[in-house]
Amino acid sequence: xxxxxxxxxxxxxxxxxxxxxxxxxxxxxxxxxxxxxxxxxxxxxxxxxxxxxxxxxxxxxxxxxxxxxxxxxxxxxxxxxxxxxxxxxxxxxxxxxxxxxxxxxxxxxxxxxxxxxxxxxxxxxxxxxxxxxxxxxxxxxxxxxxxxxxxxxxxxxxxxxxxxxxxxxxxxxxxxxxxxxxxxxxxxxxxxxxxxxxxxxxxxxxxxxxxxxxxxxxxxxxxxxxxxxxxxxxxxxxxxxxxxxxxxxxxxxxxxxxxxxxxxxxxxxxxxxxxxxxxxxxxxxxxxxxxxxxxxxxxxxxxxxxxxxxxxxxxxxxxxxxxxxxxxxxxxxxxxxxxxxxxxxxxxxxxxxxxxxxxxxxxxxxxxxxxxxxxxxxxxxxxxxxxxxxxxxxxxxxxxxxxxxxxxxxxxxxxxxxxxxxxxxxxxxxxxxxxxxxxxxxxxxxxxxxxxxxxxxxxxxxxxxxxxxxxxxxxxxxxxxxxxxxxxxxxxxxxxxxxxxxxxxxxxxxxxxxxxxxxxxxxxxxxxxxxxxxxxxxxxxxxxxxxxxxxxx
Numbered sequence: 001x002x003x004x005x006x007x008x009x010x011x012x013x014x015x016x017x018x019x020x021x022x023x024x025x026x027x028x029x030x031x032x033x034x035x036x037x038x039x040x041x042x043x044x045x046x047x048x049x050x051x052x053x054x055x056x057x058x059x060x061x062x063x064x065x066x067x068x069x070x071x072x073x074x075x076x077x078x079x080x081x082x083x084x085x086x087x088x089x090x091x092x093x094x095x096x097x098x099x100x101x102x103x104x105x106x107x108x109x110x111x112x113x114x115x116x117x118x119x120x121x122x123x124x125x126x127x128x129x130x131x132x133x134x135x136x137x138x139x140x141x142x143x144x145x146x147x148x149x150x151x152x153x154x155x156x157x158x159x160x161x162x163x164x165x166x167x168x169x170x171x172x173x174x175x176x177x178x179x180x181x182x183x184x185x186x187x188x189x190x191x192x193x194x195x196x197x198x199x200x201x202x203x204x205x206x207x208x209x210x211x212x213x214x215x216x217x218x219x220x221x222x223x224x225x226x227x228x229x230x231x232x233x234x235x236x237x238x239x240x241x242x243x244x245x246x247x248x249x250x251x252x253x254x255x256x257x258x259x260x261x262x263x264x265x266x267x268x269x270x271x272x273x274x275x276x277x278x279x280x281x282x283x284x285x286x287x288x289x290x291x292x293x294x295x296x297x298x299x300x301x302x303x304x305x306x307x308x309x310x311x312x313x314x315x316x317x318x319x320x321x322x323x324x325x326x327x328x329x330x331x332x333x334x335x336x337x338x339x340x341x342x343x344x345x346x347x348x349x350x351x352x353x354x355x356x357x358x359x360x361x362x363x364x365x366x367x368x369x370x371x372x373x374x375x376x377x378x379x380x381x382x383x384x385x386x387x388x389x390x391x392x393x394x395x396x397x398x399x400x401x402x403x404x405x406x407x408x409x410x411x412x413x414x415x416x417x418x419x420x421x422x423x424x425x426x427x428x429x430x431x432x433x434x435x436x437x438x439x440x441x442x443x444x445x446x447x448x449x450x451x452x453x454x455x456x457x458x459x460x461x462x463x464x465x466x467x468x469x470x471x472x473x474x475x476x477x478x479x480x481x482x483x484x485x486x487x488x489x490x491x492x493x494x495x496x497x498x499x500x501x502x503x504x505x506x507x508x509x510x511x512x513x514x515x516x517x518x519x520x521x522x523x524x525x526x527x528x529x530x531x532x533x534x535x536x537x538x539x540x541x542x543x544x545x546x547x548x549x550x551x552x553x
Contacts, residue, residue, distance in 0.1 A: 011059075018086075019059055021129040025168050028056065028063055034413045035163050035383060036066035042409060043136050043156055044068050046390055047119070047149060051137035054160055055082040056123070062132075069137070070113060079106055085120035086130035091150040094118040096141035117142035119150070121157035125165070134160050152390055158322060159386035166379045173308060204281070204302040210295070212236045223304065225274030241278055244269035246537045267539075268305060280309045322352075322385050326521065329355055335429040336363050337550040339520045343491075343528060344543050350381035350418075351489050351543035354389055358396045358426070366392065366424040367441065367547045369489045371463070372416070380418045384410060388422065396426050399437035400472040407439075407464040419466040423487055432479045432551055437472050439464045442488055445508065447523075449482040449553060451516040453509040456485070482553025484523065486512060491544035495531045503534050524548050 011019075022028070036054050044052035051069030055062050062080035064073050077083050084102065085092045097103040097116050108115050120135030134157040205218040217231040237245055270278040281302040288297040329338040332355060340353045350370025358364050366388055370381045387409050395402035403422070410420060423441035427434050436444070436456070440463030444456045456477060461470045479485055488508065495503040511530035515523045524546045531544060 018129045018131065021125050021127065022056060022058065022131045025131075025164055026171070027065060027164060027167065028058060030065070032066060033167070035167075035379070036160065037068075038383070038409060038413045039134070039156055039160055039163070039386070040066045040068045042387065042390065043134060043153065046152060046156075046394070047136045047145070049117070049136040049138045051113075053082075053135050053137070054123070054132070055080070055120075055135060056132035057083055057086055065132075075108070079108055081106075081108075081115070081118045082120055082133040082135060085133040085135065086122055088122065091119060091121045091153055092133075093145055093150065095143050095145070098141075113137075114139050116140055117145075119145050119153060121150070121153045123157055123161045123164070125161070131161075131164075133157065148393075152393060155389050156386055159382050162322060162382040163379065166382065170376065170379065177308075202304065206231070206236070206300045206302065208236050208298040208300060210297075215297075224271065224279060230274070239271045241270035241272070268309075271302065279304055280306050322382060324353075324355065332357055333360075333363065333429060335361075335552070336427065337520045337552060338363070338365070338548070339524050340545070340547045341524050341528060342543060342545045343540070345491065345540040350377040350384075350420075351491065351545040352381050352385045352388075353545055353547045354385065355547070355549075356389070356393070358393065361429050362396065363427045363429060363549070364392050364396050364424070365427070365547060365549060366422060367487045367489065367545060368420055368422040369441070369491075369543070369545070371419045371421075376416055377418065380410075380414075380416075380420075383413060384420050384422075388424070392424060399424055399426065399435060399474045403437055403439055403464065403472045410465050414465055417465075419463040421463040421489075425485075427479060427549065427551075429551075432481065434477050434479045434485070436475050436477070438475070439470075439472060440466065442490055442493060444485050444487040445512060446479075447484040447486065447512055447516045449480070451513055453513045453516070455505070479549070479551050480553075481551050484516070484520070484548060484550040486523065486527075486549075487547045488527075489543065489545040491540065491542040492527070492531055492546065494542065495535055495540065495544070496538060497534055497536050498538055503531055507534065520548050520550050 040052040040054055044050070053064050053068070053070065054066040055064055057077060057080065059077075061077050062075045062082055067073065081092075081094070081103065094100050094103060095117060097106065097109045097118065103109050115137055117138035117140065118135060120133035122130045123132045123134060124130050134153065136153070202220055202223060203218075204220050204223065206214050207216040209215050212235055214231050214234050214236055217226070217228040219228055221228050221231050268280060268282050271281055273279060282305045284301040284303070286299050287295045288299060290296050323342060324340070326339055326341070329340055332338055338355045340355070342351055342353065350372065352368045352370070353366065355363060355365040368384060368388065370377050370384060372380075384406070387406050391402050391405045391409075395405065402424070406422070419440070421440040423436070423438050423444065425434055425436040436458060438458040438460030440460065443458050445453060446456050447453050458475050459473070461472050493503055493505055493508060507530065508527075511527050512523065515526045518526070527546055528544065
């Protein structure tokens with residue numbers, strides 16, 4: 001924590017912690033960024049206001065990370081509406097500032113820019129520190145901003161908060177990757193310095209014989225607490241975390257001679273330090289062969305990837321935090337059952353789901369999958385989730401138009417050319433009429449009351465941002481009483497086992513048929529169990545998401 005903050009007169013411990021959390025994001029006084037500008041534009045369009053701002057409350061000022069409709073970049077904190085917002089748990093709404101004794105004498109109300117209406121949702125860290133707000137402002141009084149609008153603004157504020165956290169993690173991740181890349185480039189340019197680099201590199205280099213015994217270790221073994229001689233003679237598997245050892249079944253001593261060229265095969269696992277702790281590493285192994293082609297040695301380069309794993313864990317937590325828990329889905333309406341699960345893979349991805357009521361009699365739901373992996377995909381997922389929820393809420397009567405609007409907004413912040421496979425639907429809870437729209441997603445599956453399982457075949461179209469301008473269309477069917485609709489991402493159907501076989505849709509139908517009469521949570525849980533049993537210990541490479549909807553019969 002900044003000592004100046006902690007010791008400043010009149011600053012409470014909680015405020016000092018809040019300011020320290022704000023400074024840790026390294027976002028104050030930075031240049032505009034497209035993702036924040038996109039969210040302020042979306043907020044202004046959604047609520048039809050001339051002004052929308054991402055505001056951060058520093059010690060003595062209010063600073064704007066993104067501002068639409070005002071020329072200022074900051075104000076004094078003591079006149080900032082948002083300073084009041086961060087003291088509240090939910091959205092602060094001021095229909096007419098002249099009627100509010102807290103603000104009617106505020107110079108921002110009595111003078112330029114003459115604020116009359118204000119609504120602000122707090123921006124929070126995972127630890128609960130409120131750093132600022134996403135707010136919308138009008139110069140006329142507004143009486144039309146109710147609970148539904150507040151919920152939409154809070155969803156957008158969650159996306160802004162997630163973007164700030166991911167921005168910090170991405171910057172740290174990129175810095176680590178840049179340093180590693182520069183080290184590799186130096187090795188390639190200066191082969192004559194190989195001996196020096198071997199002695200001083202942070203990477204751990206091991207030579208392993210056909211019996212999986214370490215015969216040589218680089219001096220960088222000291223990073224893990226070992227002197228090189230202490231590692232020599234150790235069975236390599238003894239250094240690997242017990243949960244990660246099944247990945248190495250193909251490298252048992254009796255099968256060493258059958259190992260193919262492992263160049264390019266990189267796995268991540270934990271190795272034990274001398275002190276008894278565990279460090280995540282990424283390996284880069286290569287088999288050395290004799291003149292006859294027989295493997296005689298394995299050289300493995302191990303790189304400490306703890307910082308990257310930490311960034312990925314943070315991104316995974318943010319991803320999970322943006323999705324409704326199963327308990328909340330179960331309470332949406334007594335007229336429909338909803339359940340969903342998301343099982344993240346090793347590399348954080350971009351699967352997402354959502355379900356919410358539109359009025360008392362309609363359920364809107366969606367399931368999506370962002371292309372790519374890593375922190376960037378998680379950031380794109382956060383934006384896609386917020387946009388989809390907001391636009392589908394307003395445009396549920398015209399799903400093709402909603403898809404076009406989602407695609408247009410995503411394209412504004414798509415520097416890495418990612419795409420979004422998206423399935424969305426609106427279910428009339430009384431009649432069972434079901435309207436679906438599919439952009440490059442797996443077709444959903446229907447489980448009938450008699451246990452028969454079949455695909456809901458949709459014409460659909462390409463993923464959003466992969467075929468810009470495609471004219472999607474709404475496709476209609478009926479979900480009968482007692483029937484269940486199940487949608488899955490390709491982390492289910494494209495799950496693989498040790499033989500590289502795919503789980504596929506036939507196995508999907510079979511797994512669902514066995515649980516047709518079970519409670520909805522059992523349907524989803526048994527499907528996850530079936531996929532994991534099929535993988536048989538192989539590490540999943542893609543997120544797995546399932547959304548199930550049943551009309552009570």
